Amino acid sequence: xxxGTLIIHGTIGGGKTTRALELAERAREKGMHVMGVAxxxxxxxxxxxxxxxxxxxxxxxFPLVQLGExxxxxxxxxxxxxxxxxxxxxxxxANTLLAEAAARVDEGTLVIVDEYGHIERMxxxxxxxxxxxxxxxxxxxxxxxxxxxxKVDPLLQLFSGHERRVLVLxxxxxxxxxxxxxxxx
Numbered sequence: 568x569x570x571g572t573l574i575i576h577g578t579i580g581g582g583k584t585t586r587a588l589e590l591a592e593r594a595r596e597k598g599m600h601v602m603g604v605a606x607x608x609x610x611x612x613x614x615x616x617x618x619x620x621x622x623x624x625x626x627x628x629f630p631l632v633q634l635g636e637x638x639x640x641x642x643x644x645x646x647x648x649x650x651x652x653x654x655x656x657x658x659x660x661a662n663t664l665l666a667e668a669a670a671r672v673d674e675g676t677l678v679i680v681d682e683y684g685h686i687e688r689m690x691x692x693x694x695x696x697x698x699x700x701x702x703x704x705x706x707x708x709x710x711x712x713x714x715x716x717x718k719v720d721p722l723l724q725l726f727s728g729h730e731r732r733v734l735v736l737x738x739x740x741x742x743x744x745x746x747x748x749x750x751x752x
Contacts, residue, residue: 572709658693
């Protein structure tokens with residue numbers, strides 16, 4: 568049975584990852600198996616200098632993104648006009664985690680993908696793993712994806728052709744948990 572998809576959207580620093588991590592904790596409290604990847608902001612002296620990946624099943628952290636001037640090895644690539652560079656091995660690991668989640672989903676599983684952004688729209692970053700999870704979760708599990716508000720419509724296109732119930736909520740909306748209710752997990 569298809570359990571559904573939750574899209575959590577908002578601005579940079581608008582609480583998307585926080586909501587995703589809270590959702591993961593609530594799912595665990597209900598006895599669900601939580602898998603996927605969160606992107607944790609690394610801040611130094613008030614500036615975002617990197618994002619680490621967090622394996623939601625094991626709790627292990629790994630580098631994903633960092634400021635270009637900090638990227639000192641061939642593992643880091645620039646994918647667009649942004650000031651950040653992206654870890655080839657970090658995104659490979661994240662996509663492997665999402666592929667593993669896709670292979671193991673069942674009705675008691677929540678898969679979280681944090682976040683669908685610029686590079687995912689280009690078919691890179693977490694996009695390959697997210698596509699596998701979307702296909703697999705149509706068999707019956709829960710999926711939560713975070714994105715910036717301007718990425719909601721492109722993200723919804725990934726679900727076309729899949730019979731899914733999709734709920735879209737803004738991360739910083741008042742009454743977020745009341746709006747979600749028991750309809751998702």
